[in-house]
């Protein structure tokens with residue numbers, strides 16, 4: 187059932203990765219995805235080292251199956267320390283986001299037998315990370331929640347697949363079997379899901395997060411520099427929209443800093459959507475409307491695999507007509 191080279195590389199049953207999700211992807215979700223045959227991935231962005239160690243231990247207690255840790259390369263020292271923790275704790279897979287972890291960290295991880303899978307927004311980054319020794323590449327389009335580049339998944343994916351020799355995983359805007367199959371048809375070795383897995387019973391995001399995803403349309407996300415200073419796709423809250431409007435109209439630095447403080451101050455200030463001035467989400471949120479879609483992550487994965495098989499049969503029938 188869609189057994190690809192990625193499954194062999196990571197020793198997983200289904201070619202589905204759970205993208206690291208700061209705020210939503212804690213050990214329960216990570217373990218649930220791995221238990222279901224995919225690969226759960228713990229985020230480390232914003233976590234203290236001791237929290238990361240505790241969360242790795244917690245995940246190891248919940249599953250004996252492989253899972254990954256995501257390192258956001260915030261400078262060589264930070265990246266190498268996080269890599270050392272993953273090596274010490276025998277984490278089998280490391281994904282990296284936002285930047286280049288550098289050849290040293292990649293080399294250290296690979297020498298310890300850890301598979302390294304960077305998430306990239308362009309062909310240029312994919313080639314660079316492949317040259318540094320990446321075992322696979324996640325090509326992440328601008329539809330995705332989190333840090334994004336400017337190229338959408340549909341054009342980015344085949345270009346990255348053509349450019350590199352290692353397996354390529356598609357991310358950004360994939361929420362069901364149709365997205366999964368489209369990526370596989372383009373030659374992806376698997377997919378990475380983020381936003382879809384916030385709407386699960388194991389998500390650490392909280393009820394307001396999944397409720398907000400169920401409520402918004404595909405037009406209600408925005409790419410903004412107000413959250414981290416880099417381009418992040420998030421809910422188009424009034425606070426984030428105010429920052430972007432000011433930025434685009436050339437507001438002074440002081441004013442931008444003031445608006446950014448408002449955006450950042452509101453983070454998780456209470457457990458309602460209105461209480462959040464910012465939260466990360468992808469455009470596929472517009473497709474998630476039915477409260478029944480909030481279910482265990484294992485069910486989401488099994489449904490995608492089952493429906494993808496049905497769609498494949500349907501496609502082969504109409505192709506042969």
Ligand SMILES: Cc1cc2nc3c(=O)[nH]c(=O)nc-3n(C[C@H](O)[C@H](O)[C@H](O)COP(=O)(O)O)c2cc1C
Nearest residue numbers: 205206207208229283330331332358359380381468
């Ligand atoms: C709430 C949230 C938090 C995220 N945090 C991270 C992170 O810490 N590190 C990272 O590499 N990617 C992060 N991402 C990106 C995801 O790992 C994944 O690549 C992306 O969500 C896929 O696109 P989708 O949301 O359209 O499924 C985050 C995404 C979301 C929605």
